[in-house]
Amino acid sequence: MSKTIKGSSVTISLVPQAKGGPFVFWGDLEGHCQKAAILGYDAVEIFAPSPEVLVELQLNETLARHKLKLAALGTGAGWVLHKWHLIHPDLEVRLKARNFISQMIDLAARFGAPAIIGSLQGRVEGSVDRHQADIWLAEALEPLGQQAEKLGVTLLLEPLNRYESNVFNRVGDTAAFLRKLQTKNIRILADLFHMNIEESNSALALKEAGDLIGHIHFVDSNRGPVGVGHIEIEPIAKALSDIRYGGYISAECLPWPDSYEAAKQTIQSYRRYFN
DSSP states (O other), X not given: OOOOOOEEEEEEEOOGGGTTSSOSEESOHHHHHHHHHHHTOSEEEEEOSOHHHHHHTTHHHHHHHTTOEEEEXXXXXXXXXXXXXXXXXXXXXXXXXXXXXXXXXXXXXXXTOOEEESGGGOOOOTTOOHHHHHHHHHHHHHHHHHHHHHTTOOEEEOOOOTTTOSSOOSHHHHHHHHHHSSOOOEEEEEEHHHHHHHOSOHHHHHHXXXXXXXXXXXXXXXXXXXXXXXXXXXXXXXXXXXXXXXXXXXXXXXXXXXXXXHHHHHHHHHHHHHX
């Protein structure tokens, strides 16, 4: 059965401590959801400090008011605010990271959306070698993947470029790891910026991962909105069509020259390549 892309999405960060990161909109959930809807986005992807904050901000009502979906929910605030991650040498810290992700899965599932594990995968360093890191990561991902499956959603794992992480940098290595897990409910978040650094052929990497691709971060080579860098989008769009990709195309880029213009540039590029 063929699949069709769910639609377009744009990122909103509600974590002031992450200022300067690659998110299109910052703060003001209500106002930015309104802008996203006016520009024609189908959904928003949110980076929040905690599930409680989104409940307090009445996420459900806000999305309904602007006729938007939740594309995905990030968990990176667990690292930004608390320095937790899944391969930390301290068991208590690993458990806090896992619990934070679990809470985000619960909230995201209310909206039929996946949670994202990016920076919370951690770094291989100090007393932790790669073998131990893989064991601890698998120990965390198995129950988290099962939790998401029971709630009817997937979990996303994002390969990051070498300057941000040394756990998973390439889509193929991430896919090989996921295929060894018992849970089959974890998909790959393929970020075009990270892929531009790490992959020799991004389109081919997407095709080889196939149905393990669960989410796309739509961004150009300079981490600006698509159209201001040098990534060739046509072969990437063709690869996604070939694998019958059925997720969102989500703008996670720097707000250049400002948030509104970045969002406008991205939705124009989205329509050019995917409509």
